[in-house]
Amino acid sequence: MESSVIVWTDQEVEVARRAFDSAYERAITTLISNLQQQASELSSPESVWQLHDFLSIQRHGIEGRFDFRLEGILFVFASLVKEGLLEPAELQGLDQEKHAKVMAMSRF
């Protein structure tokens, strides 16, 4: 996808790591809150299996998505911004080109 080489400074990697960790924590916190709500409403076998299906999908999505390899991280950030799990301001410290790429991709 990327033909030009993207260079990361140590400081940028730190910013990226922090932003990534914060978004991951938010995703988990949201998931826990959803699970607790659904668990409190369980009554039938079907409701239990629905909870299981929901959790299977969420786990698959989170485990597939939160991948910190730098070559794909701007795309990950874009999807997190789009979904409200990451604020653009948390990416301050990345150079202008990286920041612009994230914002552009987040609008798709």
Next chain:
Amino acid sequence: MESSVIVWTDQEVEVARRAFDSAYERAITTLISNLQQQASELSSPESVWQLHDFLSIQRHGIEGRFDFRLEGILFVFASLVKEGLLEPAELQGLDQEKHAKVMAMSRF
């Protein structure tokens, strides 16, 4: 496994169905209670994935086990008695041979 034919009267099938449904309801109630307890203690990603693993195993076990086909039902009852999900008294109405088979298998 069974070389002799086991004959079921309509009344016995009714007794079996009622016992089966009661045990299933107990299994689900116990599972819901466990899930609610675990959900209330969720804090980390690992705890969420553990809950998912637990629920996957429980679902697989329950769906595999609660099979009402008469040819295997005495074995199902034995395992339910063994695990405390069914009281021998709930099988009253089955003839003595069926009852004895369940109780014998439940001791393995």
